[in-house]
Amino acid sequence: MSEHVTVIESVKLDDANDAIILLDQTQLPNKKEFLHLKTVDDVWDAIYQLKVRGAPAIGIAAAYGIYIVTKNSKATSFDAFYQEFKTAKEKLASSRPTAVNLFWALDRMEARLQNEQTGTITEIKNALREEADLIKKEDQKVCEAIGYHALEVLEPGWGILTHCNAGTIATAKYGTALAPIYLGQERGYDFKVYADETRPLLQGARLTAWELNEAGVDVTLICDNMASIVMSQDKVQAVLVGCDRVAANGDAANKIGTSGVAILAKHYGIPFYVCAPMSTIDLNTETGSDIEIELRSEEEIKTKWYSEPMAPADIKTYNPAFDVTDHSLITGIITEKGIVSPSYKENLTKIFE
Numbered sequence: 001m002s003e004h005v006t007v008i009e010s011v012k013l014d015d016a017n018d019a020i021i022l023l024d025q026t027q028l029p030n031k032k033e034f035l036h037l038k039t040v041d042d043v044w045d046a047i048y049q050l051k052v053r054g055a056p057a058i059g060i061a062a063a064y065g066i067y068i069v070t071k072n073s074k075a076t077s078f079d080a081f082y083q084e085f086k087t088a089k090e091k092l093a094s095s096r097p098t099a100v101n102l103f104w105a106l107d108r109m110e111a112r113l114q115n116e117q118t119g120t121i122t123e124i125k126n127a128l129r130e131e132a133d134l135i136k137k138e139d140q141k142v143c144e145a146i147g148y149h150a151l152e153v154l155e156p157g158w159g160i161l162t163h164c165n166a167g168t169i170a171t172a173k174y175g176t177a178l179a180p181i182y183l184g185q186e187r188g189y190d191f192k193v194y195a196d197e198t199r200p201l202l203q204g205a206r207l208t209a210w211e212l213n214e215a216g217v218d219v220t221l222i223c224d225n226m227a228s229i230v231m232s233q234d235k236v237q238a239v240l241v242g243c244d245r246v247a248a249n250g251d252a253a254n255k256i257g258t259s260g261v262a263i264l265a266k267h268y269g270i271p272f273y274v275c276a277p278m279s280t281i282d283l284n285t286e287t288g289s290d291i292e293i294e295l296r297s298e299e300e301i302k303t304k305w306y307s308e309p310m311a312p313a314d315i316k317t318y319n320p321a322f323d324v325t326d327h328s329l330i331t332g333i334i335t336e337k338g339i340v341s342p343s344y345k346e347n348l349t350k351i352f353e
């Protein structure tokens with residue numbers, strides 16, 4: 001895609017200063033602040049606190065993170081260096097459980113390390129840097145490809161509803177669900193985007209509405225409970241969402257509330273697409289019921305964003321960060337290799353051949 005649409009990158013390497021630079025997504029939309037992180041604890045905290053978020057961006061941050069924290073290792077043998085690497089990997093892998101890209105990226109970095117074990121420690125460190133760069137570069141190309149494939153099923157002037165944020169800041173660049181919006185913007189498709197605010201952390205209001213507005217896209221912010229009425233009023237012709245893990249049967253884990261949007265789309269006869277890089281498809285997880293769903297704190301529901309608590313202090317809460325959309329509700333999974341139709345297990349396996 002050309003650069004004429006303003007597209008923001010959320011994860012960068014500052015090799016000269018042994019740091020990774022992350023756009024702090026918890027400060028958006030009011031402040032655009034960048035973090036310079038050097039330690040595994042700081043990277044872990046940035047992932048857990050959603051300072052960096054979105055499955056691909058989490059994977060890229062973890063890849064650069066493990067490079068940065070092992071870059072200054074004083075180890076003189078492969079075994080000693082590998083031990084330090086495994087300690088850092090274990091720590092980063094404990095930050096969030098649902099987005100498979102975190103584990104996919106860390107496993108890929110470990111595989112590169114193992115492939116380089118006959119080299120010097122310096123050669124190994126350079127290889128890790130190269131692999132992290134590749135993960136980021138490939139993700140940008142993947143997002144562009146998802147954008148192109150998505151336009152095969154979208155028409156100019158359509159209303160597009162999206163949930164949470166699967167935009168440029170959730171990936172290397174361009175996003176997954178928002179990639180076709182950016183590409184459409186370049187081609188004059190004049191999409192009208194309806195962004196669910198996405199309680200409780202408001203990724204839709206704070207991030208999707210912000211990044212699309214910055215890019216000059218026609219975006220309307222709605223509360224999560226308004227998705228049905230905009231669909232009933234024929235304002236929406238397609239739903240595009242991202243995902244954190246697609247199981248082998250095509251069930252997809254995504255931000256909490258996504259499955260409800262899918263059920264509404266089915267009811268109104270509106271196509272519902274999950275935009276999924278192959279790095280988010282997990283053939284080792286049989287079905288959606290096997291996907292671990294992250295539970296988060298009650299503060300995100302009861303006190304965050306409010307000047308004073310909006311619920312009794314002793315009230316119980318339940319705060320799953322994701323839910324699973326059954327594959328029967330998904331019109332197609334849009335990957336960098338094309339759109340996967342139902343009976344996913346065979347189709348999903350096929351795209352890896």
Ligand SMILES: CSC[C@H]1O[C@H](OP(=O)(O)O)[C@H](O)[C@@H]1O
Nearest residue numbers: 053054055166170242243254255
């Ligand atoms: C392009 S993946 C975006 C995906 O990740 C989000 O989760 P979180 O904000 O908790 O990292 C959400 O599920 C998005 O669809």
